[in-house]
Structure formats: C-alpha cells, structure tokens
Amino acid sequence: MNIFQIPLLRDNYGYLIVCPKTNSAAIVDPSEAEPVLARVAREKTTLQTILNTHHHRDHTGGNEGLLARQKLEVCGHKSDQGRIFGLTRGVDDGDEVAVGELRGKVLFIPGHTTGHVAYLFGNNLFCGDTLFTAGCGRIFEGTPEQMHTSLNKLMALPDDTKVYCGHEYTENNLRFAMTIEPNNNKLVSRFERVQGLRARGQPTVPATLVEEKLTNPFLRWDSEEIQTNLKAGAPDLKSDPVAIFARMRKLKDAF
C-alpha cells in the first residue's frame, strides 16, 4: 500500500491511502478539500472513500468540498451520525473498511471525543487525535478512564506499528515530557532529533509504537520517575494508572 502524508491547515495531517493494484484511494481526515484533490490528481489515483477519525472540524472540514465534486463513501463512528458531514457508513469496533483490495480494521478509541475511531491497515495506524507522537489528545468529551483504556488498546498493537496521527505536535509534546521525565535518555535523544527535524521543516510523523512506549509520557504511567515527579506537586496522588494518567493530562492542558 502507498501512503501519502498531506500537510493541511496549520499543523494537521491528512493521509491518502492508495491500493496499488486497483489504484483506488481513501483519504483519512481531510481538513480541507483543495490540497487533497491536488494530491489525488498528482498521484493519478481515484478517490473513493473518506475515513474520518472523529467529528472535529479540523478533521472533517474537507468532506463537503470533496463530496461537492464526486460521490464518496464516508466512514466515521456510528455515533457521529449528524456530527460528520456526509457520513454514509457508521462503523464500530472490529468493522472492516476497504480501499480497493486493501483491508483496514476499525478500532473504537473514545476519550478525545465519544465517537473517536482509528483505522488500522496492516501495521499502519491512523489514530487521529487519540495517540499523538509523544503525547495524546485532550479529553474533550470522554473521561480519563476512557482515554486510558483507549491508549492501552493501541499499546497492545505490535511494536513496529507506525503511528500516523492527526497533528504535527511532537516537539511541543516532547518539551512537556522533558518536564516530568528528564532522566529518560531515550526521551532526551528523541527531543534532540525532533528539534533537528523541525528546524529543517521536516515532519516527525509517523513514529513507531515502540518509540512511543519508550518516550511518550502518556503511555508511561508506570514510570517511577514520572510518578515521583507528579507526586512532588500533588502529595495525595494515588499510584494507580488512571490517576497518574489523569494528573499528567491535567498538567499538559495547562502547559
């Protein structure tokens, strides 16, 4: 399969997934229509499907413009009927989506919103605003418990899974991570590498899941260093994973 990463709006990414055999394509999270149409034309492929991870405008804003040009299947979580423009197929956990001969699996991962899904094609994970490289999405509609469960579900995927998330937020996420786990050597070296990439205007997405497990604080609620640092600012904080996760998320919201 071919994946083309399309920078959209200020810091969003859309992903054009192309089946090389049939030359048909799907677009994950079209924030806007024009750059997607331009890329579809450049790759000489046929767009057939929109895969929305969640209803937020910066992930669905291009639906209307794309649908004005052609008929498309539009997938999103079934509970987002009425919140995702043009939705034709409400999907749920375990459902299969097709792009030509490619097959993807739907993972229901609520927390950022109540109807958030990811699409998994082989080892390529399109996870919207749930898991970010070196971070995770804000909890707008769900609970910390839900978000924690969703992140755990993604963590159970194989280490070589590639994380294609919705935004280029890595550098700022790492800056936050450095405040609570500064002695994590893998984190320090990732931060240096990412700063270099950003200084040259290059993307830091995708990353591998194993790199996330080693450096993303929102997957590291069992890190002793993180727990110690969080408890220094909140002595009553319990050690259970959800409490640690919730406290981290709260600090990041104010970062």
Ligand code: ZN
């Ligand atoms: Zn969002």
Ligand code: FE
């Ligand atoms: Fe977003």
